[in-house]
Amino acid sequence: xxxxxxxxGLSPSVPRVVIVPTGTAxxxxxxxxxxxxxxxxxxxxxxxxxxxxTHVVLPGVGTLRAAMDHLRACGFDGALRERVRxxxxxxxxxxxxxxxxxxxxxxxxxxxxxxxxxxxxxxxADGVRxxxxxxxxxTWDERPEVAGPCxxxxxxxxxxxxxxxxxxxxxxASATHGEKFIAALSRGGVLACQFHPELSGPWGQALIxxxxxxxxxxxxxxx
Amino acid sequence: MPLKRxxxxxxVRDGRVVKGVRFADLRDAGDPVERASLYQAHGADExxxxxxxxxxxxxxxxxxxxxxxxxxxxxxLTVGGGVRTLDDASALLSAxxxxxxxxxxxxxxxxxxTRLADRFGVQCIVLAVDAQRAAPDVWQVVVRSGTQRLDRxxxxxxxQGAALGAGEILLTSVDRDGTHEGYDLNLIRAVAxxxxxxxxxxxxxxxxxxxxxxxxxxxxxxLAASMFHDGTTSIEAVKARLALRDVPLRLLQRSSIP
Numbered sequence: 425x426x427x428x429x430x431x432x433g434l435s436p437s438v439p440r441v442v443i444v445p446t447g448t449a450x451x452x453x454x455x456x457x458x459x460x461x462x463x464x465x466x467x468x469x470x471x472x473x474x475x476x477x478t479h480v481v482l483p484g485v486g487t488l489r490a491a492m493d494h495l496r497a498c499g500f501d502g503a504l505r506e507r508v509r510x511x512x513x514x515x516x517x518x519x520x521x522x523x524x525x526x527x528x529x530x531x532x533x534x535x536x537x538x539x540x541x542x543x544x545x546x547x548x549a550d551g552v553r554x555x556x557x558x559x560x561x562x563t564w565d566e567r568p569e570v571a572g573p574c575x576x577x578x579x580x581x582x583x584x585x586x587x588x589x590x591x592x593x594x595x596x597a598s599a600t601h602g603e604k605f606i607a608a609l610s611r612g613g614v615l616a617c618q619f620h621p622e623l624s625g626p627w628g629q630a631l632i633x634x635x636x637x638x639x640x641x642x643x644x645x646x647x
Numbered sequence: 648m649p650l651k652r653x654x655x656x657x658x659v660r661d662g663r664v665v666k667g668v669r670f671a672d673l674r675d676a677g678d679p680v681e682r683a684s685l686y687q688a689h690g691a692d693e694x695x696x697x698x699x700x701x702x703x704x705x706x707x708x709x710x711x712x713x714x715x716x717x718x719x720x721x722x723x724l725t726v727g728g729g730v731r732t733l734d735d736a737s738a739l740l741s742a743x744x745x746x747x748x749x750x751x752x753x754x755x756x757x758x759x760x761t762r763l764a765d766r767f768g769v770q771c772i773v774l775a776v777d778a779q780r781a782a783p784d785v786w787q788v789v790v791r792s793g794t795q796r797l798d799r800x801x802x803x804x805x806x807q808g809a810a811l812g813a814g815e816i817l818l819t820s821v822d823r824d825g826t827h828e829g830y831d832l833n834l835i836r837a838v839a840x841x842x843x844x845x846x847x848x849x850x851x852x853x854x855x856x857x858x859x860x861x862x863x864x865x866x867x868x869x870l871a872a873s874m875f876h877d878g879t880t881s882i883e884a885v886k887a888r889l890a891l892r893d894v895p896l897r898l899l900q901r902s903s904i905p
Contacts, residue, residue, distance in 0.1 A: 452717050452743035460721070486768040553845045553867060555770045555814045558649035559692055559897040578650060578897040580723055582745075582770040601649065623723045623745060625687075626899070
């Protein structure tokens with residue numbers, strides 16, 4: 425287990441990131457990526473941690489129902505919904521992106537956080553292998569708000585469900601696995617990625633770095 | 648379709664990378680973290696680490712090595728070796744693995760695959776199948792790090808494993824492992840037809856031509872060990888040559904970095 429200390433005694437210039445435990449996600453890769461970027465990572469233990477943090481990461485693997493049940497049981501759901509609605513710096517990864525949606529075909533009847541007006545649908549066009557495991561090209565329709573000057577690149581995906589319909593009000597990146605789907609959404613300080621930036625090599629690392637530079641006001645400081 | 652993946656494999660014993668021929672005559676091939684860092688820098692798409700002495704010694708893969716690898720890797724890490732229970736898998740994932748490989752224990756008790764997939768998600772569960780040719784186009788499953796051949800059809804087992812919840816098949820030809828003779832292409836074709844999940848081809852690669860053949864036979868990713876450990880070629884050079892042969896790949900120089 426990667427140990428995470430409380431961060432006391434750190435310089436104020438070190439970005440402090442709160443990771444939301446979702447019960448099923450293995451967070452070591454996210455913690456590793458944040459450390460390599462010089463950030464400090466800690467885990468949320470109550471909703472107030474999510475409310476207070478300047479930067480929050482919502483990772484996730486497994487099923488939507490299991491993860492949402494865990495979020496609600498820990499009392500994290502309200503604080504998360506609020507910060508995403510306020511467009512505060514929040515990085516949602518893989519299932520974390522689907523948790524922001526209204527729901528997913530994967531878990532019928534399970535209600536997501538509802539901050540993104542969309543439902544995740546199963547991948548599975550003719551002839552493609554599911555799950556979509558591996559690297560695919562990610563193309564932004566327009567420059568993302570969060571990622572500043574981030575360009576397109578190849579990202580690592582590990583999923584069977586995705587948002588496939590346009591989402592009003594959000595800048596989107598798309599990828600293709602048999603059919604086109606939404607690979608990422610950006611609005612204000614919120615960056616939701618269907619792929620795993622923490623596993624997407626130097627490009628993914630740079631994307632997380634750009635998001636870390638996002639300030640509460642929504643502006644981006646380029647490094 | 649996703650880009651084709653090139654995956655260096657680290658067979659680890661007592662904290663060192665080893666490599667043999669047909670799972671035997673293991674020789675030292677360096678420190679796993681040094682190897683993995685180098686391969687990542689050269690454009691490896693993923694790292695697979697198999698603790699080859701875990702099952703024979705009745706223990707789980709080395710968590711310390713997994714933690715050290717995670718510290719340096721910003722690409723996916725699959726770890727296999729000695730996974731028998733949900734707790735074993737959970738320990739590897741907590742230490743930093745992104746996917747866990749399961750082999751011997753799943754053969755002995757197939758419902759383990761479903762339990763792992765229900766708990767951690769199908770995308771997290773790699774079924775490692777070691778297959779040995781028994782007759783033309785017939786392969787049998789081999790377990791316990793290549794030491795025990797079973798009367799079980801390997802292609803059918805891959806299909807069953809995928810149906811039970813494996814998100815990926817890591818398919819190793821025991822006959823070709825470490826021989827430099829190229830992959831067992833008929834085995835790859837048979838398994839790629841039998842399953843709807845990605846297939847990683849393993850065992851026998853020594854040339855770029857071998858990699859191309861395996862991808863043409865239906866593999867989604869190619870795994871190689873000796874080829875890179877020997878230092879006769881690098882992942883960078885191999886990828887450049889694969890790109891010239893129109894294999895769609897992740898190339899480091901294409902992804903611009905802000």
